Amino acid sequence: MTDTNEVPLRFGRIAATLPVKDIERAKAFYWDLLGYKPVFENGDPVGFVILERDSAELHLTLQKSHKAADFNIAHMMVEGIDQLHALVQQRGLKVVKRLQDKDYGLRAFVFEDPDGNRIDVGQRL
Template sequence: MTEKNEGALRFGRIAATLPVKDIERAADFYVGLLGFRKVFENGSPVGFIILERDDAELHLTLQKNHKATDFNVAHMMVENIDRLHDLVQQRGLKVVKRLQDKDYGLRAFVFEDPDGNRIDVGQPI
């Protein structure tokens, strides 16, 4: 039995959606500290925001009862991971896994954003 190929499967953009208790505080963090820019917001009061920087896209959704999980909710690939690590530490954010070179070819660390969302950051070695 053979399957009919009616065209190749292709994906477009995909972005992590982070739940946040205070959407303005979260936007200030990702825009002010990490350099994202706000490209869309929805609701009155605002309950959803799309942020972009370079090739990255991140969605924030207001969830007033949000409780952070104990696992990573997003993975970011960056250039100059040491600079990002310094910014995270200067801001006083919790570093869950220290910055280190991994045997799978990434320099990586994990931090928590102001809402406790764990973000795994990597850069190819």
């Protein structure tokens, strides 16, 4: 039996934190390419940034010796995936996994940001 005074477990937002070597370059990249706007910055010089777009949030942390992982470190759900894929290609970014419809109900692809962070992008079919 549960205690009626017990607060039920509930989760709020969770945001990916991407390590970057140059925070100003990364901030500009996510703003210019994806339209994320900075809403919080910390440090002098800045070492941490929170970016937002629509209901999505992304954190950048300055890690000057960052070495990119060989796996996806963030997953973005979007609408308009074909448009985003075209933008990624126009910018000459590395596409790690090509755009395709998956048997689990997503149209998806994976690209690398300028710091080599792999971002998995999906849209429901």
